Amino acid sequence: MIEAIPPGLLLILGGLLLPVVPERHRKAVMVCVPLLGLGLLGLTPLGTELTYSLFDYELTLTRVDSLSRIFGVIFHLAAALCAVYAWHDKDLLQQVAAMTYAGAAIAATFAGDLITLFVFWEGTAITSVFLIWARRTERAYRSGMRYLVIQVASGVLLLSGAIVWYSSTGSLEITGWTRDGDHLRGMFAFDSLESAHPAALLVLLSFGIKAAFPLLHNWLQDAYPEATVTGTVWLSSFTTKLAIYALARCFAGTELLIPIGATMTAFPIFYAVIENDLRRVLAYSLNNQLGYMVVGVGIGTELALNGTAGHAFAHILYKGLLFMGMGAVIHRVGHCDGSDLGGLWRKMPLTTLFTTIGAMAISAFPLFSGFVTKSMILSAAAIEHHTVTFGVLLFASAGVFHHSGIKIPFFAFFAHEREYDREITEAPKNMLIAMGIAAFLCIFIGCVPAPLYALLPFDMEHLHWIPYDITHVVTMMQLLLFSALAFVFLQKFGLYPPELRSTNVDFDWVYRKGGKRAVVGLGRLADSVYAGARDRLYLEAGSVSRRIRSYHSPGGPLGEPWPIGSAAIAAAVILVIFLAMGWMG
Amino acid sequence: MSHEDLPPSVDPKITRIIVWALFVVCTAFVAADLFYDKAAHTHYDFENLVGFHAAYGFLSCVGLVLAAAQMRKLVMRSEDYYDRD
Numbered sequence: 001m002i003e004a005i006p007p008g009l010l011l012i013l014g015g016l017l018l019p020v021v022p023e024r025h026r027k028a029v030m031v032c033v034p035l036l037g038l039g040l041l042g043l044t045p046l047g048t049e050l051t052y053s054l055f056d057y058e059l060t061l062t063r064v065d066s067l068s069r070i071f072g073v074i075f076h077l078a079a080a081l082c083a084v085y086a087w088h089d090k091d092l093l094q095q096v097a098a099m100t101y102a103g104a105a106i107a108a109t110f111a112g113d114l115i116t117l118f119v120f121w122e123g124t125a126i127t128s129v130f131l132i133w134a135r136r137t138e139r140a141y142r143s144g145m146r147y148l149v150i151q152v153a154s155g156v157l158l159l160s161g162a163i164v165w166y167s168s169t170g171s172l173e174i175t176g177w178t179r180d181g182d183h184l185r186g187m188f189a190f191d192s193l194e195s196a197h198p199a200a201l202l203v204l205l206s207f208g209i210k211a212a213f214p215l216l217h218n219w220l221q222d223a224y225p226e227a228t229v230t231g232t233v234w235l236s237s238f239t240t241k242l243a244i245y246a247l248a249r250c251f252a253g254t255e256l257l258i259p260i261g262a263t264m265t266a267f268p269i270f271y272a273v274i275e276n277d278l279r280r281v282l283a284y285s286l287n288n289q290l291g292y293m294v295v296g297v298g299i300g301t302e303l304a305l306n307g308t309a310g311h312a313f314a315h316i317l318y319k320g321l322l323f324m325g326m327g328a329v330i331h332r333v334g335h336c337d338g339s340d341l342g343g344l345w346r347k348m349p350l351t352t353l354f355t356t357i358g359a360m361a362i363s364a365f366p367l368f369s370g371f372v373t374k375s376m377i378l379s380a381a382a383i384e385h386h387t388v389t390f391g392v393l394l395f396a397s398a399g400v401f402h403h404s405g406i407k408i409p410f411f412a413f414f415a416h417e418r419e420y421d422r423e424i425t426e427a428p429k430n431m432l433i434a435m436g437i438a439a440f441l442c443i444f445i446g447c448v449p450a451p452l453y454a455l456l457p458f459d460m461e462h463l464h465w466i467p468y469d470i471t472h473v474v475t476m477m478q479l480l481l482f483s484a485l486a487f488v489f490l491q492k493f494g495l496y497p498p499e500l501r502s503t504n505v506d507f508d509w510v511y512r513k514g515g516k517r518a519v520v521g522l523g524r525l526a527d528s529v530y531a532g533a534r535d536r537l538y539l540e541a542g543s544v545s546r547r548i549r550s551y552h553s554p555g556g557p558l559g560e561p562w563p564i565g566s567a568a569i570a571a572a573v574i575l576v577i578f579l580a581m582g583w584m585g
Numbered sequence: 586m587s588h589e590d591l592p593p594s595v596d597p598k599i600t601r602i603i604v605w606a607l608f609v610v611c612t613a614f615v616a617a618d619l620f621y622d623k624a625a626h627t628h629y630d631f632e633n634l635v636g637f638h639a640a641y642g643f644l645s646c647v648g649l650v651l652a653a654a655q656m657r658k659l660v661m662r663s664e665d666y667y668d669r670d
Contacts, residue, residue, distance in 0.1 A: 139668070478618075
């Protein structure tokens with residue numbers, strides 16, 4: 001079945017054909033095509049491969065295994081949900097961009113070689129930027145441009161890595177994990193930077209940009225909050241999770257990823273606490289959630305990799321749901337700045353309910369999806385005795401509840417009563433349906449994790465690990481409830497920082513301000529060097545021209561008429577010189 | 586209008602009930618540590634202390650928020666900071 005229509009290409013084709021579909025049918029096509037793709041994927045047995053030849057190279061367009069399948073399933077599901085959420089939107093540009101973007105992400109997931117991966121990797125960058133530009137503001141345009149430059153750079157690094165790898169090994173194939181005791185290792189896994197293959201470092205940098213590694217992360221917090229209401233929901237589902245998939249596939253068991261991931265879980269939450277734009281808070285929190293998955297990849301045991309894959313699945317749903325909730329607020333209120341929101345629960349009760357469910361899921365409350373997936377990564381870190389990492393992950397878990405679990409619903413829907421400059425009503429029906437389905441799945445996965453566990457790369461029964469043992473439940477409840485208590489304590493004593501309209505500078509200052517200043521400074525320097533050189537040249541040219549004029553003007557040594565005898569002697573001397581040269585040569 | 590001048594969105598009576606309920610549930614979950622074999626599923630000795638995760642969660646959040654509030658002094662700029670040339 002899959003030989004006929006490779007996953008991802010169906011969505012790309014669907015997206016490209018959307019302009020010729022009558023407008024009234026477009027939305028239905030956008031929902032049905034991902035569902036059709038999901039159905040086809042369901043019929044495709046594990047191990048299916050589709051290869052093709054390009055010049056002298058044998059490339060693998062599609063390879064379905066247990067890791068690519070779970071990401072493929074959630075990507076299709078997310079695309080269908082996003083399409084329902086965007087049902088009210090008639091912007092053809094966004095519709096085409098969104099469908100082709102989702103298709104490129106799915107196609108990249110099933111890529112069996114580095115070149116195919118590169119093509120669709122860049123495909124996700126080029127298509128998704130239109131979801132930012134579609135906001136049609138100067139700010140969005142600039143943000144989109146920065147996003148595009150960084151995303152394309154990631155692709156270029158991937159291509160460079162592929163070329164270096166090919167020249168060294170003669171192969172472009174993305175191979176499966178190898179086993180090293182209890183640990184799995186990806187094809188590019190390394191033990192130390194010195195022992196790493198140069199290609200592995202290039203590819204890691206490429207994946208690291210898309211996975212928002214520390215210092216490479218700012219494109220995410222910069223661009224996602226600037227995209228359209230529906231665009232951000234699409235964006236939050238694919239790019240970073242594709243990077244997590246690629247990391248898991250190629251770098252499983254690389255211990256360097258453990259401290260990188262742990263840093264990712266911890267530092268964004270400080271920003272999330274003080275950020276005012278609630279979609280930017282969610283972008284920081286997204287970065288934090290990616291950290292757990294990166295830690296899981298670094299640990300590289302079966303439980304850890306199951307945790308990474310499962311957490312990515314759950315995360316796409318609850319993070320999408322949270323962005324949907326904030327998108328609904330923007331749709332109705334016009335913005336989602338915490339400093340100017342509050343009291344919306346009376347006006348948007350269902351949005352409040354669904355967003356709160358998303359908040360509970362991301363906080364990993366028992367009976368919600370985050371709990372049954374994140375616990376795997378926490379347990380894996382503890383089992384492998386990564387003590388500091390375990391401590392950081394616990395800290396970050398408490399922090400997530402604080403900024404995503406409490407802050408988002410509290411400041412948007414509760415906090416203070418507020419007058420709005422327009423009549424606020426509940427979100428449109430299509431948004432409510434999408435949020436309702438996502439909320440249902442967050443609870444369903446939390447209460448009945450077995451269907452999700454069945455999709456994971458390794459058999460959970462064989463791992464002898466269950467989420468709902470009394471220790472997991474009680475310790476997690478303690479952590480979360482006392483985080484809530486801390487919020488109450490800080491609010492009560494006036495220690496909680498108020499929501500303020502502001503910009504918080506992050507590492508992107510380096511290229512948005514520092515870099516800009518450096519470039520402007522260099523430009524000025526070049527300008528002054530050029531001006532100096534030009535003036536000097538004019539000066540020199542002037543003096544040469546004056547000298548020539550003085551020789552040739554009337555009264556100058558060459559300006560006077562020569563006697564005929566002098567001319568004859570001069571001609572004879574030149575002739576003799578030429579003759580001598582001819583005789584010698 | 587500053588935040589303090591705005592009326593709370595939820596009736597303070599209900600808020601008080603929620604906060605008291607939170608106290609009760611928090612106490613119950615710490616007490617729960619005494620009634621099961623915690624060590625059976627933990628991986629570190631420090632985790633077995635009664636109320637360890639409760640204290641860790643509380644202190645983490647207080648520390649996080651206070652540190653983040655201080656961080657504002659370092660990183661906070663006006664809203665149009667990047668829009669100005």
